Amino acid sequence: MDYLSIVVALAVTVSSIAIIHLLTRVKKPCPANLPPGSLGLPVIGQSLGLLRAMRSNTDDQWIRDRIDRYGPVSKLSLFGTPTVLIAGPAANKFVFFSSALATRQPRSAQRILGGNSIFDLHGPDHRRVRGALLEFLRPDMLKMYVGKIDGEVQRHIEENWAGRATVTVMPLMKRMTFDIISALLFGLERGDTRDTLSGEFARVMEGIWAIPVNLPFTAFRRSLKASGRGRRVLEGITREKKEKVEQGKTSRNSDLITCLLSLTDEHGERVLTDEEIVANAIVALIAGHDTTSILMTFMVRQLANDPTTLAAMVQEHEEIAKNKADGEALTWEDLAKMKLTWRVAQETLRTVPPIFGNFRVALKDIEFDGYFIPKGWQVLWTANVTHMDASIYHEPAKFDPSRFENQSVSAAPPCSFVAFGGGPRICPGIEFSRMETLVTMHYLVRHFKWKLCCKSDTFVRNLLPSPLHGLPIEIEHMTSP
Numbered sequence: 372m373d374y375l376s377i378v379v380a381l382a383v384t385v386s387s388i389a390i391i392h393l394l395t396r397v398k399k400p401c402p403a404n405l406p407p408g409s410l411g412l413p414v415i416g417q418s419l420g421l422l423r424a425m426r427s428n429t430d431d432q433w434i435r436d437r438i439d440r441y442g443p444v445s446k447l448s449l450f451g452t453p454t455v456l457i458a459g460p461a462a463n464k465f466v467f468f469s470s471a472l473a474t475r476q477p478r479s480a481q482r483i484l485g486g487n488s489i490f491d492l493h494g495p496d497h498r499r500v501r502g503a504l505l506e507f508l509r510p511d512m513l514k515m516y517v518g519k520i521d522g523e524v525q526r527h528i529e530e531n532w533a534g535r536a537t538v539t540v541m542p543l544m545k546r547m548t549f550d551i552i553s554a555l556l557f558g559l560e561r562g563d564t565r566d567t568l569s570g571e572f573a574r575v576m577e578g579i580w581a582i583p584v585n586l587p588f589t590a591f592r593r594s595l596k597a598s599g600r601g602r603r604v605l606e607g608i609t610r611e612k613k614e615k616v617e618q619g620k621t622s623r624n625s626d627l628i629t630c631l632l633s634l635t636d637e638h639g640e641r642v643l644t645d646e647e648i649v650a651n652a653i654v655a656l657i658a659g660h661d662t663t664s665i666l667m668t669f670m671v672r673q674l675a676n677d678p679t680t681l682a683a684m685v686q687e688h689e690e691i692a693k694n695k696a697d698g699e700a701l702t703w704e705d706l707a708k709m710k711l712t713w714r715v716a717q718e719t720l721r722t723v724p725p726i727f728g729n730f731r732v733a734l735k736d737i738e739f740d741g742y743f744i745p746k747g748w749q750v751l752w753t754a755n756v757t758h759m760d761a762s763i764y765h766e767p768a769k770f771d772p773s774r775f776e777n778q779s780v781s782a783a784p785p786c787s788f789v790a791f792g793g794g795p796r797i798c799p800g801i802e803f804s805r806m807e808t809l810v811t812m813h814y815l816v817r818h819f820k821w822k823l824c825c826k827s828d829t830f831v832r833n834l835l836p837s838p839l840h841g842l843p844i845e846i847e848h849m850t851s852p
């Protein structure tokens with residue numbers, strides 16, 4: 372709401388500027404071969420149309436309409452910058468692998484996350500920070516934490532699902548993924564600090580993709596302030612951990628922050644500064660928290676209306692459970708057996724990708740598909756058009772996890788499944804989110820049956836997809852968790 376009302380308020384001011392601009396501008400030569408389409412009104416461009424479409428869950432159609440009208444490469448203006456929208460596997464590959472394109476966060480996210488975030492780094496700095504994060508996020512490191520994730524999930528279900536007749540899935544999944552991430556990344560066990568941080572980060576998320584107007588009562592201002600408070604808590608935690616590392620009182624594998632503090636290069640110098648560690652721990656929290664909770668929420672929503680998939684999943688998890696003692700935690704080997712469940716997750720990500728797409732910025736004049744993209748323009752890649760392409764996914768509207776079985780998808784062109792992005796910036800948190808999702812589904816499908824409370828099964832995109840009213844469900848207990 373906040374976002375839209377500010378945009379509308381700004382529209383009046385901006386239209387006046389636009390008129391003055393149109394009357395006074397010096398005509399610049401227009402490079403040949405720009406993609407078809409119109410840049411619309413200065414500053415506003417097509418932003419309102421896209422935001423409206425996202426809110427009414429018609430963004431897919433909005434993009435498709437543009438493609439029908441202009442073809443797979445078209446120009447428009449979004450959030451004040453001329454933009455080229457490109458779609459399809461070849462376009463995705465171009466975006467993910469071109470060294471002439473750099474990631475660009477909205478100005479609001481840049482200001483909230485600060486300058487050290489991996490999202491704003493390129494070349495050797497990006498590789499250094501990404502390499503450091505992967506030291507902790509790589510599978511052979513994460514496998515040590517299955518028990519810890521299992522403990523968090525079981526406790527969460529016991530406290531929030533057991534004994535209830537209804538629950539609202541989305542906020543519960545958000546809180547649970549926050550708790551898991553903060554336990555593993557920051558080494559924060561349950562308690563006051565974790566609760567405070569959870570509140571601060573919920574506020575950060577509200578304004579991270581807002582118009583960056585730092586005025587009282589704007590979501591951006593609340594978010595900026597909350598990120599400052601959250602950052603100070605994490606700086607304190609980092610200082611404490613640093614002392615322990617220097618005194619040799621902790622293991623490098625305790626959590627992400629300790630791991631990053633312990634990393635040194637061949638000259639014995641720390642790989643990341645304290646500021647970089649705090650900034651990128653925050654990034655990992657923000658990048659990993661909503662995305663995974665959305666995936667799990669939409670899996671719950673899908674399974675409510677898909678008894679065949681649910682029955683197959685229950686069977687997979689009962690098979691695993693029958694070889695375990697009561698209350699015994701899952702292991703890495705158990706997760707490896709949850710193949711169907713991960714296919715259901717992949718199909719959920721195909722049909723409802725948590726990340727709609729993202730922007731890059733052209734570092735120099737470039738060309739794609741015969742069209743000229745000037746330096747400084749944005750390039751927008753989106754997931755849905757590719758995921759719903761009938762020439763890649765037969766009957767794309769149908770929910771069919773078996774597509775990911777022996778990969779009918781492996782015959783598909785590269786960059787056809789882009790829920791996690793691709794290329795050198797592919798999501799480094801895939802394994803982490805896979806672990807959280809598999810462990811959570813293991814306990815949910817074995818212990819509960821559920822049905823949706825809302826008859827209307829729609830969702831909106833507030834940049835990220837969100838089911839109506841957070842997905843309230845009626846639950847029935849099968850066995851105690």
Ligand code: HEM
Nearest residue numbers: 655658659662663666726729790791792796798800803804
């Ligand atoms: C279902 C869960 C997730 C989804 C769908 C997802 C999706 C994505 C996508 C699409 C990108 C690439 C954006 C681009 O190239 O424009 C990305 C990057 C990133 N993700 Fe994830 N993500 C998920 C979970 C996680 C988790 C759990 C973490 C951390 C614990 C994480 C950390 C990151 C980071 C740090 C980047 C930036 C990588 C870089 O720029 O090199 N993500 N994610």
